[in-house]
Amino acid sequence: MTTSATPSAQQARERYLEAERRLWLDHAGREPDVHWAELPTLRSRVRLLELGEGPTLLFLHGGPSAAACWAPLVGRLAGFRCVVIERPGCGLSEPARASLSVREHGAGLLADVLADLPEPPIAVVANSFGSYLSLAHELAHPGVVARYLHFGCPAPSPGSRVPPAFVPSMIPGVNSLLRRLGTWTAESSLRNFTVMGHDREAMSRPALASFLRWYTALMTLTPTRANDQGLFARIRPRDALRPAQLAAAAVPMHFFWGRGDTFGGERSARRLTSLIAGSEVQLVDGGHLPWLDDQAGAAEFVGRVLDGR
Template identity: 25%
Template structure:
């Protein structure tokens, strides 16, 4: 793993050589790629995975400036430093918005994108009154850490309440990993920018994956986002909420194979 002021915290898993798939996490407390996507990466050890933690998450230092733009620059900087000219991406929520911005600004750099529950704009394609709750994330953070005393019990409640459809199945080890990561992280600040003006410039094929019970934005939002992107398809997974990569990793891994190509 590498960490510094210049590079995002990152690591490699799976096969050595071949096409690289970058893994980016969401924006919730304690989110980091190695745990959030650990089950998917373990399910496909034949793939070459590069996980990265965005600024303010995991061991990556927080930085100033516009939140998405700063993270997108950090991502392309990491790829430059590692000598990776073209990569695929598997990302969730906030990480998916970062990937869309980076793809819009560096055409040809990103091959194919699989994005889970990402909401890069409140009204994709100009469609209004979609089922999207832009204030849910800040409210959850306030409940979790507003008094300055977050704990693992609150972390479990957060994950069970919005990230998993069946909150009784959240593994203890995942809760602990998220809580430890949150306690180490510097934290990211600022609201993400609205990427509505950037969507037309995303030339990479995108496959959107959505939990049918995602409380941040429903399947109707996902359909509008798919229509707003130049080359996008959509799969809605039943029995999942905002983190299907953790709740149904085998289904997500199969979609990765379908969209990015199987390496078995």
């Protein structure tokens, strides 16, 4: 009798959950509670990971990624109830089944999650594609969210770009071919973050070991990569966030931005914040997920922005 080296769906799920559990224990000292939220607009059901007590912060990750990417930051935030959305098709969340534009997808996602929460958040905290989706929600539903904290360059947004190494993975057909031909490894994860502007040596330090193991598990044991690449490939010109639209945003926007962010560095940060009245940017040495480079600074940024709530 022969056996396959490929894990069953249940084995893959259990292995992924163990990597996720280790990441949360390392950075937060405990596992988050898990709540499943129904998303009628997107015809999906997603995981919400909840940790801490106090006023609610709602987190929205970029991609390809999942909720646990926020563990190094959430673990440092005391006095808040952190609710972390696992976007449709990412991690263990169900994919979206509604036929919407990518911009409508973002507006619908946050609208549905906000309706599920027992109380409104005092802020939405977002990164990369999550920042794009949250901005799409703000333009569709102005003023519903009190304020936004963006970590890294919103992608896509005015002044942003896709690092050349990531372009093939966004081309329909090419992305699936690349997934079939290549095997994702721990080295692939490390290389992925260096492409995003993170220092390779810094990403290799012991403090981020469980993060990289979790990310490798995410890429190999869940359909996150295929699902998000498929979503990114659907981005069309109509999904763009126009400068004139962003200029009309009346909600406070705060940016914590890595100078080495390859989706858009300091120049892009200055341009975007100049478009949004009353916005501010704090530049730090780091890449596209700047809380990985400066965990203490990222937590201090959240505390400063929300001081006095």
